[in-house]
Amino acid sequence: MRNPNRVFKDAIYEQFARIGKAVSSPKRLELLDLLCQWERTVEALAKETGLTVANASQHLQALRAARLVETEKVGVFVTYRVADQVVCEFFRSMRVLAESRLAEVEQIKRRFLEGREGMEPVDRDALIERIREGAVIILDVRPVEEYNAGHIPGAMSIPLKELERHLSELPHNQEIVAYCRGPYCVLAIQAVEMLRAKGFNAVRLEEGIQDLRAIGFPMAVGEEK
Amino acid sequence: MRNPNRVFKDAIYEQFARIGKAVSSPKRLELLDLLCQWERTVEALAKETGLTVANASQHLQALRAARLVETEKVGVFVTYRVADQVVCEFFRSMRVLAESRLAEVEQIKRRFLEGREGMEPVDRDALIERIREGAVIILDVRPVEEYNAGHIPGAMSIPLKELERHLSELPHNQEIVAYCRGPYCVLAIQAVEMLRAKGFNAVRLEEGIQDLRAIGFPMAVGEEK
DNA sequence: CAATTATTCAATAAATTAGTTTATTGGTTG
DNA sequence: CAACCAATAAACTAATTTATTGAATAATTG
Numbered sequence: 001m002r003n004p005n006r007v008f009k010d011a012i013y014e015q016f017a018r019i020g021k022a023v024s025s026p027k028r029l030e031l032l033d034l035l036c037q038w039e040r041t042v043e044a045l046a047k048e049t050g051l052t053v054a055n056a057s058q059h060l061q062a063l064r065a066a067r068l069v070e071t072e073k074v075g076v077f078v079t080y081r082v083a084d085q086v087v088c089e090f091f092r093s094m095r096v097l098a099e100s101r102l103a104e105v106e107q108i109k110r111r112f113l114e115g116r117e118g119m120e121p122v123d124r125d126a127l128i129e130r131i132r133e134g135a136v137i138i139l140d141v142r143p144v145e146e147y148n149a150g151h152i153p154g155a156m157s158i159p160l161k162e163l164e165r166h167l168s169e170l171p172h173n174q175e176i177v178a179y180c181r182g183p184y185c186v187l188a189i190q191a192v193e194m195l196r197a198k199g200f201n202a203v204r205l206e207e208g209i210q211d212l213r214a215i216g217f218p219m220a221v222g223e224e225k
Numbered sequence: 226m227r228n229p230n231r232v233f234k235d236a237i238y239e240q241f242a243r244i245g246k247a248v249s250s251p252k253r254l255e256l257l258d259l260l261c262q263w264e265r266t267v268e269a270l271a272k273e274t275g276l277t278v279a280n281a282s283q284h285l286q287a288l289r290a291a292r293l294v295e296t297e298k299v300g301v302f303v304t305y306r307v308a309d310q311v312v313c314e315f316f317r318s319m320r321v322l323a324e325s326r327l328a329e330v331e332q333i334k335r336r337f338l339e340g341r342e343g344m345e346p347v348d349r350d351a352l353i354e355r356i357r358e359g360a361v362i363i364l365d366v367r368p369v370e371e372y373n374a375g376h377i378p379g380a381m382s383i384p385l386k387e388l389e390r391h392l393s394e395l396p397h398n399q400e401i402v403a404y405c406r407g408p409y410c411v412l413a414i415q416a417v418e419m420l421r422a423k424g425f426n427a428v429r430l431e432e433g434i435q436d437l438r439a440i441g442f443p444m445a446v447g448e449e450k
Numbered sequence: 451c452a453a454t455t456a457t458t459c460a461a462t463a464a465a466t467t468a469g470t471t472t473a474t475t476g477g478t479t480g
Numbered sequence: 481c482a483a484c485c486a487a488t489a490a491a492c493t494a495a496t497t498t499a500t501t502g503a504a505t506a507a508t509t510g
Contacts, residue, residue, distance in 0.1 A: 006275055008337045012409045013258075015330045016323045020254065024245035025498085026238035033238075039458045042457060050231055051350035055499060057458060069327040076507050083326065090322045097315045098241045101292040101308065107239045108285045112233045184237045186230045250468080267487060280469060282488060287467095303479055303484050 022066035023094060027051060028059045035069060036088035036210060037181050038146045039081035067119065092210050116193065122203055128217075131177060133207070137170065139202075139214040141191040150209050152179070153220040160187045167198060175201050182208025226321065247287050248292035248319060252276060253284045260294060261313035261435060262406050263371045264306035317435050341418065347428055353442075356402060356430070362395065364403040364427075366416040375434050377404070378445040385412045392423060407433025 023029055029048050034040060040048075047058035060080050063069045070083045082088055099105050131152065132137050136156040138148045147157040158166045158182075170176060176195060180187035183206045195202035213219060248254055255274050259265060259311045264275075271281035285305050288294045307313055324330050355361050356377065363380040365372045372382040383391050385405075395401060401420060405412035408431045420427035438444060 004337070006332065008411070009409065010251065010253065011333045012330065013255045015327050015333065016254050016320060017251040018327060019319055019323050020245060020247075021497095022245075024242055024249035026235065026242040027498095029238045029241050029245065030234065052500075053457070054459090054501080057456095058498085061458085065340055073457095077392055078455095078457060086322060086325060093315055093318050094244055095241060097311060098244050100311060102243060105237065108236045108240065109234065112229070171247050184234065186233070189365035205481090246467095252468090277470075278487070279471085279489090282486095298477090298487090301484095302488060352451080434482085 010129070012091055018066045019068070019090075022063055023066055023091070025059065025062075027055075029091070031059055031179070032063060032068065032087070032091050033055070033184075035080060036091055037142065037208075038149045041077045041079055043077075045080065075174050088210055089214070092214060093175065113189075116189065122205075124206070127177065127203070127205060128207075128212075135175075137174050137176045139170075139176055140179055140180075141187045142180050142185075146181070146182075148222055149186075150213075150219045150221055151216055151224075152209075152212065154189050154224070155179075155220075157224070160191050163191055163194060167195075170195070170200060172200060175203065177205050180208065181207040182206070182211060190197055242292045244293070244315075247288050247293055248316070250284065250287075252280075253288055254316070254319075256281070256284055257288060257293065257307070257312070257316050258406070258409075260305060261316055262433075263374045266302045266304055267304075268280045270305065272444070288290050308374050313381075313435055314439070317439060338360065338414075341414065347430075349431065352402065352430060353432075355400075360400075362399050364401055364416065365405070366403055366412045367405050367410075371406070373447055375438070375444045375446055376449075377434075377437065378443055379449070380404075380445075382449070385416050388416055388419060392420075392425075395420070395425060397425060400428065402428055404430040404431050405433065407431070408435060 002113070023032070027049060031045055031190040034045060034048060042057050043053055045051075045060065047055045049056065051059070059072075060069065064071060064080075064093060067083055068087045069080050072079045131138055134154060140151050140155040140157050141160045141163065142157075143159050144157055146148050147155075147159075151157065156169075158169075178188040178195070180191075185208065188204045192202045192204045209219070248257070252274060256270055257272060259270060267285060270276075270277055270285065271278045274281065276284070285294065285296075289296060289305075291310045292308055296306050297304045298308070301413050356363055359379060363377050365376050365380040365382050366385045366388065368384050369382055372380075372384075376382065381394075383394075404419070405414040405416075405418040410433065413429045417427045417429045434444070
């Protein structure tokens with residue numbers, strides 16, 4: 001096999017496959033998905049994904065070897081972050097492809113949501129329109145750092161963990177739209193369940209920040225007002 | 226690990242990883258790249274990629290298991306084709322990500338091209354502008370079926386294998402722009418080398434059909450005139 | 451400077467994947 | 481229906497990947 005064309009092609013596709021290998025493990029994809037929201041330390045990532053620290057570290061190094069993420073050492077902590085916003089766009093295109101080609105994704109989601117009150121799919125476009133108009137209270141239930149990294153303009157930031165303590169700040173006479181990281185993040189689901197149980201008029205927006213950005217929705221960064 | 230949220234997330238990311246696994250092998254990527262140009266039989270794919278038929282068949286079945294490609298049996302032959310145009314768009318976004326994140330891709334390309342006459346990078350935008358204006362002869366050197374599946378409007382179809390026989394149809398007093406499947410396809414390179422050796426004024430357009438489509442370039446299908 | 455903490459490294463076993471070889475299937479043709 | 485062909489399946493070896501464990505490193509703290 002001395003053919004230089006073959007050597008060239010093999011070398012090129014081997015490089016492309018580095019990206020493919022990096023995103024061929026469920027756990028690495030979950031890590032990448034989290035990092036697309038905001039940077040984190042190894043320990044935080046391990047905790048959120050249910051991995052041991054050593055195992056998370058290995059997966060993160062695999063992502064770094066493919067140059068999808070970068071690290072910064074501050075004191076004893078190593079912070080991982082995505083190397084470029086295009087990485088998040090690529091991850092999203094992969095997610096959208098999986099949704100469109102693999103019927104199992106929809107099945108798994110339906111099975112998870114069935115039996116939960118108020119998780120009926122809403123008319124997204126109408127909901128997004130009401131958000132645009134400011135006709136609803138928008139609630140971002142992700143951790144504060146993720147909110148600061150990018151959120152829907154005008155959204156309130158009340159992380160799920162603190163929601164119970166801040167219920168008094170929310171109105172009963174207005175519709176509340178909760179959102180989080182996206183369709184496969186459970187924070188907004190739990191928030192809506194809690195709000196409904198307390199008598200609020202709450203619905204969930206499935207779309208996350210990456211999805212909204214992709215459809216040209218404006219984003220705000222930092223704290224509001 | 227009875228936490229239903231974890232079970233849900235594991236199931237979802239496992240589905241995403243099916244796509245990742247499918248595109249984690251260099252050979253499968255090469256197969257997918259070819260199929261994005263036009264459908265082919267197993268044997269044709271095996272020959273073009275330098276795989277044994279049995280091995281190619283296995284890889285193709287892996288792509289099919291991820292629903293990225295589909296098959297149709299006609300007589301004794303099985304034809305593989307991409308399941309949807311979004312698969313090609315995904316493949317392209319992966320390729321672009323690899324080009325932007327992995328410096329090795331550019332290195333490998335430079336090393337392959339160095340020492341070849343007339344392969345100096347051209348000013349692409351200016352070249353594309355001249356193509357749009359019809360100021361040059363455009364030459365599609367891919368196999369005819371690929372040309373018919375989609376080509377630059379006004380381009381001549383002369384597959385590389387038949388180029389030598391059709392040199393008399395080409396003018397000496399006008400610039401000829403040859404293109405093929407894209408930056409990592411060698412057909413246009415070989416065409417330009419041959420044309421230059423015969424005294425033609427030829428240059429290569431690196432971009433392939435998928436790239437041009439992505440920048441909104443109009444496409445023609447079927448035979449010209 | 452010893453102890454602590456976050457992370458990485460190294461070693462291992464288990465599981466998965468890739469490529470090869472040798473059937474087998476299913477359709478076509480003489 | 482026997483011979484032939486494209487494609488797949490099955491069996492096997494070699495190589496790679498994964499999770500786990502325990503040790504090593506490197507920065508910080510008492």
